[in-house]
Amino acid sequence: MDTAASRPPVLLIGLDPYRAPGPWDPEPVVEAIDAGLQRFAERNVGVETCLIGLDGSNDVETVVGNALRARPWECVIVCGGLRTADDQVELFERLINLVRRHAPDAAIAFNTTPSNTFDAAARWIM
Template sequence: MDTTDPAPRVLVIGFDPYRVPGPWDPQPVADAMEVGLARFAEHGVGVETCLFGLDGSDDVAAVVAAALAARPWECVVVGGGVRKPEDQLELFEQVINLIRRHAPDAAIAFNTNPTDTFDAAARWIA
């Protein structure tokens, strides 16, 4: 019996909930992300995450570009609130253009919340 994890096919890009400034509790978001990522294992699909902070401690372009260049991706899911807040529109555009540049063959998907990340990817992977 093969006990190794499947090779990652999906990259999930989003905010690290513990490094988003503000007076809020990141734990519910982190818990929902774990639930969503567990669904990949349930379906035998490999997944990796690329999470970055909004606390100024990350060079977002470098972090995302490195993750995208790490391997060929079948699908890249942009979630974690990257596309929703209007004040992050420039960041969202930057992420999409990095995907286009560094993973041109990958499908791009969007989740509606952390628990449906697998569903977003499943629309595009075989």
């Protein structure tokens, strides 16, 4: 998803709520992500999402690597769902190393919830 076309470009790497494990309702998370992205649009700050699944449907290195190489990013946000689960430490490390390799000039930021995603980016780009 692209929101706003102006710079600075921000890439948001997160979990696709529809492809996260467990019996749960992804809709509240989808709504929260959409509301968080709306804050970028309100401030005319470009953002693109790269949502990955934990269901085995993605080659994470390829999907995230392609997103990182798509354009120069000023900030890459790695979302909380990828950082906070103990069983995702290896994936988190892989993601950070992909950012370091493919977007070495980008600031790396972390949100804690979808509602403070813009705030995470603003710490580095505003």
